[in-house]
Amino acid sequence: MTDSYDLLIVGGGINGVAIARDAAGRGLRVLLCDKGDLAGATSSASSKLVHGGLRYLEHGDFRLVRESLAEREVLLRLAPYLVRPMSFVLPQGPGSRPGWLVRAGLFLYDRLGGAGSLPGARALDLRQDPLGRPLRAPGAGFVYADCRVDDARLTVVTARDAAARGAVILTRTALVAAQREPDSWRAGLQHEKGERHEVAARVLVNAAGPWVADVLRRAGLPAHRALRLVKGSHIVVPRLYEGEHAYLLQNDDGRIVFVIPFERAFSLIGTTELPFTGDPATAAISEEEIAYLCRAVARWFAKPPGPAEVVWHYAGVRPLYEDRARSASAVTRDYVFDLDTSGAPILSIFGGKLTTHRRLAEHALTRLAPSLPEIGPAWTAGSLLPGGKDLPEGGIAALAEELARDHPALDAPTAERLARSYGSEAREMLRGAQGEDFGHGFCEAELRWLVEKEWAATAEDVLWRRTKLGLVMEQRQVERIGAYLARVRPASLAVAASAPAGQTAYR
Numbered sequence: 001m002t003d004s005y006d007l008l009i010v011g012g013g014i015n016g017v018a019i020a021r022d023a024a025g026r027g028l029r030v031l032l033c034d035k036g037d038l039a040g041a042t043s044s045a046s047s048k049l050v051h052g053g054l055r056y057l058e059h060g061d062f063r064l065v066r067e068s069l070a071e072r073e074v075l076l077r078l079a080p081y082l083v084r085p086m087s088f089v090l091p092q093g094p095g096s097r098p099g100w101l102v103r104a105g106l107f108l109y110d111r112l113g114g115a116g117s118l119p120g121a122r123a124l125d126l127r128q129d130p131l132g133r134p135l136r137a138p139g140a141g142f143v144y145a146d147c148r149v150d151d152a153r154l155t156v157v158t159a160r161d162a163a164a165r166g167a168v169i170l171t172r173t174a175l176v177a178a179q180r181e182p183d184s185w186r187a188g189l190q191h192e193k194g195e196r197h198e199v200a201a202r203v204l205v206n207a208a209g210p211w212v213a214d215v216l217r218r219a220g221l222p223a224h225r226a227l228r229l230v231k232g233s234h235i236v237v238p239r240l241y242e243g244e245h246a247y248l249l250q251n252d253d254g255r256i257v258f259v260i261p262f263e264r265a266f267s268l269i270g271t272t273e274l275p276f277t278g279d280p281a282t283a284a285i286s287e288e289e290i291a292y293l294c295r296a297v298a299r300w301f302a303k304p305p306g307p308a309e310v311v312w313h314y315a316g317v318r319p320l321y322e323d324r325a326r327s328a329s330a331v332t333r334d335y336v337f338d339l340d341t342s343g344a345p346i347l348s349i350f351g352g353k354l355t356t357h358r359r360l361a362e363h364a365l366t367r368l369a370p371s372l373p374e375i376g377p378a379w380t381a382g383s384l385l386p387g388g389k390d391l392p393e394g395g396i397a398a399l400a401e402e403l404a405r406d407h408p409a410l411d412a413p414t415a416e417r418l419a420r421s422y423g424s425e426a427r428e429m430l431r432g433a434q435g436e437d438f439g440h441g442f443c444e445a446e447l448r449w450l451v452e453k454e455w456a457a458t459a460e461d462v463l464w465r466r467t468k469l470g471l472v473m474e475q476r477q478v479e480r481i482g483a484y485l486a487r488v489r490p491a492s493l494a495v496a497a498s499a500p501a502g503q504t505a506y507r
């Protein structure tokens, strides 16, 4: 018998999981599949900011900036351990945008944000202010507030909440083909180990990010809207300065480059923007991009990094809606839906930002409502994500102290990492924790949690997405984690193993 769902969502990036969460919470039967890991593509390759996008004001994207700033407030509330305020220092110098323009942009940014919880922008004299210390020739500048986020963890916890509300989440399971029938879709899914399965769904949601046109082809449909694929790369170097603030550097080509504190000991620098063709899975940073990013920092920093200091890099492909803008920077970051109801409905998502995923999901369900059984009202703006509940009054710092107190074996940096990564769920994760220690404070209890509750299957899932411990682990430690995973997830485990404990993958 073929399993039957209201929604089949293709894509376990931030947009797919957000729609799954929202839909499951409204009582719909939801199946989400991703051909790889959750957040395995664009949703782990971002600049990791929940922001309005100051520079989008230059392109007149006011709607997007207003919506993004409103979402910044919502997400700060829903997952305060993952979405955290950060100051952005914007130095001015030769070749920068005029000071009056930046001042006006920041004024507008603050106004569009409304009476939020973050402080307003202000001017700085970076010659006097300690924030100017890392700069080569500090002068005038500004500081304003936005937020950072762990993009991959945001995706995974959203998927967890979707699953807790009844959505079935299948990782490493591709949509191979979909056939349209008058009232429903019949879809062929294939697990990476080869097992095939057929499901039926009233509505197909194509949240395949840069593969949106590929999924349309698999559904036997043309892509009515054009997509512009733009590659963006980041580099990670040993920390360039003390402090938890970021820098927004104006480059000589008119673009801006961020320098952001990353994990404890590193700085994240990005991004580039280059037209991309080909399979998004093959996107990788080039030596020219590394040199470009180092040069952009060297224009401003007294001690800039060189290409040899790059310890990690990643590249992602933005699936932007083609609005015929001249440059990649000017293409709108707003999302566009293509809803085709000429048979069983299919909703394809073009573009979008990490920041707007929750609103995007709400809009998607509003558009799909006429094609679905009666659905409940919008609910996600008021419902905390896993880990966001029961945080102590002092927030993450207090939680880290509590964890260190209750688990004397934890060192302070690990307690802080766990509090920031799992929020209040760190308590449950560590309950009765015993077993192997893999180094750098990564213990068996955490690894088990990632496998049993977060769909982790490989060392890469664990070390580069759900944690960033890949930055510090030695090869022998990585191999031990790989060996452990092979033990607890033997190769013979079939498709059902890709669902976390307590759920069945194929019903």
Ligand SMILES: Cc1cc2nc3c(=O)[nH]c(=O)nc-3n(C[C@H](O)[C@H](O)[C@H](O)COP(=O)(O)OP(=O)(O)OC[C@H]3O[C@@H](n4cnc5c(N)ncnc54)[C@H](O)[C@@H]3O)c2cc1C
Binding pocket: 010, 011, 012, 013, 014, 015, 016, 033, 034, 035, 036, 037, 038, 039, 040, 041, 042, 043, 044, 045, 046, 047, 048, 049, 050, 051, 173, 174, 175, 176, 207, 208, 209, 210, 211, 214, 215, 230, 231, 232, 233, 271, 316, 317, 318, 351, 352, 353, 354, 355, 356
């Ligand atoms: C360099 C860069 C920096 C960015 N920085 C920011 C930022 O700081 N803040 C912000 O708000 N936004 C940022 N963004 C935008 C944001 O990252 C994206 O909008 C968002 O991650 C897109 O998510 P998605 O779910 O649409 O796509 P993806 O995350 O790419 O997910 C699509 C998924 O579909 C799956 N898939 C594809 N085909 C199939 C199939 N046939 N069967 C099953 N699964 C399939 C893929 O495996 C993939 O996991 C940035 C983007 C880039 C590239």
